[in-house]
Amino acid sequence: MTANEGWMIAGMMAVTFGIRFFLFALADRIRMAPWIEGSLKFIPPAVLTAITLPAVLLPQGDWQVSLTNPYLVSAIAATAAGILTRNLLATIAIGLAAFFGYRFFL
Amino acid sequence: MNQPESSQRQEFLSGARDTFPLLLGALPFGLIYGAVAATSGLSMPAAVAMSAFVFAGASQFIAVGLVAAQTPVAIIVLTTFIVNLRHMLYSATLLPYLKNLPQKWRIPLAFWLTDETFAVTVHRFQKNDSSTCKHWYQLGSSIAMYLNWQFWCFLGLVLGNRIPDAQSWGLDVAMPVTFIGMIIPFVKTIPVAVCVLTAGAASLLTLAMPYKLGIVVSAFAGIAAGLMAQRITEAGKGAPQQ
Numbered sequence: 001m002t003a004n005e006g007w008m009i010a011g012m013m014a015v016t017f018g019i020r021f022f023l024f025a026l027a028d029r030i031r032m033a034p035w036i037e038g039s040l041k042f043i044p045p046a047v048l049t050a051i052t053l054p055a056v057l058l059p060q061g062d063w064q065v066s067l068t069n070p071y072l073v074s075a076i077a078a079t080a081a082g083i084l085t086r087n088l089l090a091t092i093a094i095g096l097a098a099f100f101g102y103r104f105f106l
Numbered sequence: 107m108n109q110p111e112s113s114q115r116q117e118f119l120s121g122a123r124d125t126f127p128l129l130l131g132a133l134p135f136g137l138i139y140g141a142v143a144a145t146s147g148l149s150m151p152a153a154v155a156m157s158a159f160v161f162a163g164a165s166q167f168i169a170v171g172l173v174a175a176q177t178p179v180a181i182i183v184l185t186t187f188i189v190n191l192r193h194m195l196y197s198a199t200l201l202p203y204l205k206n207l208p209q210k211w212r213i214p215l216a217f218w219l220t221d222e223t224f225a226v227t228v229h230r231f232q233k234n235d236s237s238t239c240k241h242w243y244q245l246g247s248s249i250a251m252y253l254n255w256q257f258w259c260f261l262g263l264v265l266g267n268r269i270p271d272a273q274s275w276g277l278d279v280a281m282p283v284t285f286i287g288m289i290i291p292f293v294k295t296i297p298v299a300v301c302v303l304t305a306g307a308a309s310l311l312t313l314a315m316p317y318k319l320g321i322v323v324s325a326f327a328g329i330a331a332g333l334m335a336q337r338i339t340e341a342g343k344g345a346p347q348q
Contacts, residue, residue, distance in 0.1 A: 001149050001151040001152045001155065002149065002152075004179060005148065005149060005152035005155075006152075007179050008152075008169070008173075008179045008182055008183065009152060009155050009156050009159055009160065011179060011180075011182070011183035011186075012156065012159075012160045012162075012165065012169060012182065012183055012186045013159045013160050014183075015183055015186050015187040015190065016160050016161070016162050016165065016186060016187075016190050016193070017216065017217055019187070019190050019191060019193045019194050019197075020190075020193045020194075020196075020197055020216040020217065020219045021197070021212070021213065021216035021217070022194060022197070023194060023197040023198055023201055024197055024200075024201070024204060024212040024213075024215070024216045025209070025212070027201055027204065027205035027212065028205065030201065030205075032201070032202070035333070037202060038333070038336075039329050039332070039333050040198060040199045040202075041199075041232075041292075041298070042297070042298065042301045042328060042329040042332035042333065043195045043196070043198065043199045043325065043329060044196075044199065044224065044225055044228055044288075044289075044292055045289050045292040045293060045298055045301055045302045045305070045328070046301050046302070046304075046305040046324070046325040046326075046327075046328030046329050046332070047192045047195055047196075047221075047305075047321065047325045048221065048225065048285050048288055048289045048292075049289055049302045049305045049306045049309065049324075049328065050305045050306070050308065050309040050320070050321045050324035050325050050328065051164075051192075051221075051281075051285060051309075051321055052281075052282045052285040052286060052289065053306040053309050053310060054309050054310065054313060054320075055278075055281060055282045055285075056282045057310065058313070059278075059279075070276065070279070071276075071279055071282060074279050074282070074283055075282055075283065075286060078282075078283045078286040078287065079286055079290070082286055082287050082290035083290060086290075086291070088127040088128070088287045088288070088291075089126070089127040089130070091127075091283070091286065091287035091290070092127055092130060092131055092280070092283050092284055092287050095279070095282075095283030095286065095287070096279065096280065096283055099276065099279045099283070100276075103276060
């Protein structure tokens with residue numbers, strides 16, 4: 001490992017841990033307004049959706065909004081499976097099966 | 107924290123067990139990270155150290171790509187910062203549940219805070235039961251994710267040069283599929299549905315923003331829309347506003 005790599009990893013670790021720990025460290029001193037506390041429940045679905053949708057519609061960085069896009073087909077299958085089964089493992093398995101089935105047979 | 111040890115162990119184990127599907131989702135990611143790192147010019151010890159000490163999938167990927175493009179260290183660190191900003195939203199969400207724990211708990215739980223562990227754990231914390239050791243559940247999920255990630259990254263590194271074109275297999279589809287599975291259980295009310303639709307639309311409108319900054323901006327758009335929808339539905343029911 002070179003010195004440069006060492007600095008890079010130390011820097012990445014510092015900022016990543018810093019972000020994750022910052023609020024925890026101050027936890028005793030932070031008092032959240034009720035409306036902020038009420039908004040926290042929207043964070044997980046909002047962040048996860050903002051990561052996921054572009055990965056499905058622009059899998060290689062450009063728009064592919066058609067059923068020839070296996071990422072989109074797989075996402076539709078996973079969404080349907082998730083709503084119907086309410087089971088995380090089944091959702092992932094069906095989404096992956098749709099992707100590789102589509103790629104293999106079409 | 108005077109709970110019997112058995113219930114701590116039980117929480118720990120169910121945290122690890124409930125994370126199992128997400129371990130599968132992270133598997134191809136770890137493999138591809140390893141394979142890409144092996145061909146990026148990053149040394150093997152550095153690639154292993156990055157997984158062990160940074161432990162943040164998305165930013166590890168981006169960093170390896172930037173290393174291959176011979177980007178200066180300062181830019182890589184800055185990019186990591188911006189890509190991982192979303193984790194601050196996660197710790198804000200968990201804050202009410204963890205604020206009474208000593209620092210010796212908060213430090214490791216912060217270090218291991220990933221998208222997956224967060225999504226699994228938040229459901230556990232939101233459940234109304236009297237358990238006082240739900241943090242053990244988070245610990246179980248964290249350690250399962252951590253060991254799983256190290257293992258697959260290492261395997262990817264070892265096999266790296268032997269897997270031809272690992273990136274073109276489309277294994278990266280595991281990420282959106284896993285995330286869809288994580289999103290669905292949250293969408294139980296109209297305000298959350300509004301939040302998801304808004305965040306999704308915003309994520310497509312903010313694609314031009316650099317360093318995936320659009321993720322954080324879109325999240326705030328979704329949160330604002332969800333809050334507004336909540337006000338409207340509550341007002342419609344005549345319920346007192348918060």
